[in-house]
Amino acid sequence: MAVISGWRPHPGQLAFLASDAPVRVLACGRRWGKTEVIAAEIARTLLGGAPRAVLLVAPSQEQAMLGFERAIEFLQRAGARPTVRRSPAPTLTLGDSKLWARSAARGGMLLRGRKAHLIIVDEAAYVPEAVVTEVLTPMLADTGGKLALVSTPRGKNYFYRLYQQGQEDGVRIWSLRSPSWHNPLLSPTLLQMQASMMSARQFQVEYGAMFLDDAGQVFRTEWVDRALQLNLPEEGLTVAGVDWARRQDYTALAILRGSREGAKLLLIRRWQGLSWREQLEAVARLLRLYQPVRVLCDRTGVGDPLLEALHEAGVPQAEGIVFTQTVKQNLIDQLALMLEQGRLQLLPDPALLGELYHFEA
Ligand SMILES: Nc1ncnc2c1ncn2[C@@H]1O[C@H](COP(=O)(O)OP(=O)(O)OP(=O)(O)O)[C@@H](O)[C@H]1O
Ligand SMILES: [Mg+2]
Known part of the structure; x- marks a missing residue:
């Protein structure tokens, strides 16, 4: 798939980009290329020709900025010249299309009052469920827009439940779980180093992309x-x-x-x-x-x-x-x-x- 010239998605990223489902749930390990595929999806949507409003959400503003900057790079590589404003809040304009990058902090207060054709949430398992169901989903109602949740797992919270629904449904909700080592570009040495620095359980979650429950957890x-x-x-x-x-x-x-x-x-x-x-x-x-x-x-x-x-x-x-x-x-x-x-x-x-x-x- 020619998403962005010169950029080659790995198989997991390709599967995400190829899905047409209204809701996509991508659960994967650290350094898998989550932010990268999000940026590619944003760039592809903005370059598509039709006027599109895209909202990129992350737990914090710093994190939202990562995907925002990566999307700009993709657009520029594709020869587009977007107008970019970074403050007071990151906004990008390309023709009649727009991209906003926002934090989900304060119960999603910074997100309200918008309509979007595509909402992508980076590290979605770290965004409170209420922000997704009460703030983000309604923004898609008028446009029939799409929602993509991308994250490392965090227990069996709402992100896990949506993932499960995707496994059963597959049409309305598409879902994929993929460990970090499915990214062929990730060095085995780095993985080994990370494994030696954390508990086995933490490694299973953060790199193995496993949905483990709260057993033994001190802070619920x-x-x-x-x-x-x-x-x-x-x-x-x-x-x-x-x-x-x-x-x-x-x-x-x-x-x-x-x-x-x-x-x-x-x-x-x-x-x-x-x-x-x-x-x-x-x-x-x-x-x-x-x-x-x-x-x-x-x-x-x-x-x-x-x-x-x-x-x-x-x-x-x-x-x-x-x-x-x-x-x-x-x-x-x-x-x-x-x-x-x-x-x-x-x-x-x-x-x-x-x-x-x-x-x-
Ligand atoms: N398809 C690809 N082609 C080239 N490089 C890639 C590709 N996918 C990911 N990368 C590179 O792999 C590294 C990790 O990607 P990225 O930051 O998107 O991963 P992540 O899953 O968001 O990581 P984190 O868990 O740290 O947030 C980056 O250096 C990125 O540029
Ligand atoms: Mg990331």
Whole structure:
């Protein structure tokens, strides 16, 4: 299929592009080429000649931007010259056709009031079901438009149910499940490396594209989904937590405001592959900006030098904390309780949501 000249879909991508079903559910592993096939589908639709309104949705704005930028590249490769606006919200115009890239955050508030011929949701299993059923599906009613949900699985949520319906129906709903290694371009070395960095169960889900149920899961999927839809007031103290990377993993920074009665996550960042100096500067810059009253830093195994460096970098309030088994368990219990009771508002950060989903007791 000549979708975009010079671009060759792999067999799984081709099957997705070839389906004419009103609803397509594509469940596949990481690095399978999900965002790539989404961009190809968008480009093909916009290049089709008929005026089309296409909406690309993802859990976060950053994620929606990935597909948006990739679609622009495809269009340009096909010789088209779209008009692109990136702020305040990504919008692309090509003749009478339009593409919007939007986040599904805040219950899909940023999506309402549009009509579309094609809606594609990247990482759909991480978008709350209500956004898909109550916000997105109605946008297709007038146009008889199509919906495509593409994602790594996340338990047996609505994405799984639609996948199952597709397996039984196949006409109204088309569905395909395909592990990462069905992407012939993916290097086996990378797969092996990933497998060594995560639990077997997590690898089965993230790369094997398996729909595993909630057994052993500490943070229930519905608690996390609700935490994304809360709208708690902006009040209380600002606090931060820092976890320094060791060898292969990430340095992480979280900044929250509120109290144990109700708190919201203001920012979450992760960095990988930075030198100590770069990590320190990245973390210190954000802490100087947000001015949290307390900054708790993991000093397990890294000791005091980083803490002292943070003090010198304009964060005198930073304090060290050693993650003993007891401290850790206590933090996890508190976190689970706050989520269960709807006292913590989260941000739709895919890495964070993935970690919460995979966290096992
Ligand atoms: N048909 C293709 N031809 C050439 N390169 C491809 C193709 N499909 C995917 N790729 C490349 O493979 C890599 C992974 O693709 P992509 O980012 O679309 O995967 P993904 O499933 O969205 O990954 P993630 O799980 O990280 O979101 C990218 O570098 C992409 O350019
Ligand atoms: Mg992707």
